[in-house]
Amino acid sequence: MSAVKRLVRSFFDRPTLEVARDLLGARLVRVGRFAGRRLSGIIVETEAYIGQEDLGCHAKAGLTPRTRVMFGPPGHAYVYFTYGMHWMLNFVTEAAGKPAAVLVRGLFVTEGASVVALRRNGRPRKIWTDGPAKLCQAFGIDKRLNGTDLCAPGAEVFLEKALSLPESAVTTGPRVGLNNVPEPWKSIPWRFRVLDIAPFLRDNCTGEGVQ
DNA sequence: AGCACGATTAACT
C-alpha cells in the first residue's frame, strides 16, 4: 500500500477549469455513515461553473442563502437541491469572494459496492453513479454535507489522489441541462469526461463485487 | 414560476 494523499486546499484554490480537469481520476471518499463502511469512487465526469457572469451558474443570482457556500473559501462542498428530489455535489474553487464550483457528474465506484447496490435499489452497476443526482443518492450526500470542509480532518466527504489521466483519455463539451441559458454560456465547453476509465483501473478497486 | 435531473415508458434499430 502506497501512502494515500488527500487533495489539499491549494488544489481547489486555482482556476476552476484546471480544477475540473484535474478532478478526473481523483477519488471521492464518503465516510461517517453506513456502519463505518467507506464508500469511494473515481471521478469520471465534471462541469465547471464560474462566477456571477456565467449565466449557467447559480451565483448569477448573487449572494443568497443558497449560493453562500460558493462565495466562500475553496475546498468546501456545495450541495444543493433541484427538481423536487435531487441533490447535487459541487466543490468550491478559487479564492473566497469569487463564486465558482465544479459539479461532480459521474463516478466509477471503487469501494462499498454492496452498500451502493442497496442504496441504488439493486439496479445494474452501469447506472449506479452515472449522473450527478445518482451519485448523491448512492453515497448518501444531501444538505447535511453542504459547506463541509473537504480539507479538514474528519470530513465525511473528501478527495484523494488516485489516477493521473493523459489528455487523450479526456474529452470536453457543452454542459448539460442549460436549456434556457443564453450563449455563450449554453455551449461553452466546460464539461470534462473520461472516455473510458477501464484501462486505467488496476489495483484501484477494492471491495466485493468489483471486477 | 422555474429549475445544472432521473425513472419510466414507448418507439425504434
Next chain:
DNA sequence: GTTAATCGTGCTC
C-alpha cells in the same frame, strides 16, 4: 441494444 418524451417533486427567489 438505443433515443425521445413525459413528468414528479419541493426548494429557491
